[in-house]
Amino acid sequence: MFNNKFDMETTEIKIAFYSAYFYRIFDLLLISENLWNGIGERPYSFKFIPIAINDQIIQDQIINSRLNNGTMTVTESIGEYDNIDQLMAENKLENIIIENKKLNKELGDNENEQSSTNSINETRTSTSKETTSNN
Structure with a gap:
């Protein structure tokens, strides 16, 4: 666990940075499995719990x-x-x-x-x- 203030800030920055990549990976996964056509609102979302x-x-x-x-x-x-x-x-x-x-x-x-x-x-x-x- 990160208990240092700077570690928490770094973690929040990483989450914000990598969120776009997470969404893209899951978009591609759902499209390839024919669970979503890629048009309209995503059928999922991410909610990260703050550290x-x-x-x-x-x-x-x-x-x-x-x-x-x-x-x-x-x-x-x-x-x-x-x-x-x-x-x-x-x-x-x-x-x-x-x-x-x-x-x-x-x-x-x-x-x-x-x-x-x-x-x-x-x-x-x-x-x-x-x-x-x-x-």
Whole structure:
């Protein structure tokens, strides 16, 4: 992955330069396979994902898989996404829980409130047990 600003700019320039060649190659391929007659609008298009977004997508997939595997807590994931320390992440999680409770009360959904609170408390409890056992 390119993480340098100049590498990203170079990549964008290369994409812009080679796009015409990509279109021409696919035009010829579709014409030779009788899938398009070469007249009118192309039946395809290219959309390149910017390299900066690619890094964010990969980070998101890693964090989601770690959450699903149970190798990361909710507060750790909040800290990774928002680039904050553990205490701030815990405070943010508490605020999220409070907001969810308010929304659930407004909507009259008490069952979801209990299940979401229990799952978050279980996550916190398992984290504290792991920390205690490691010490």
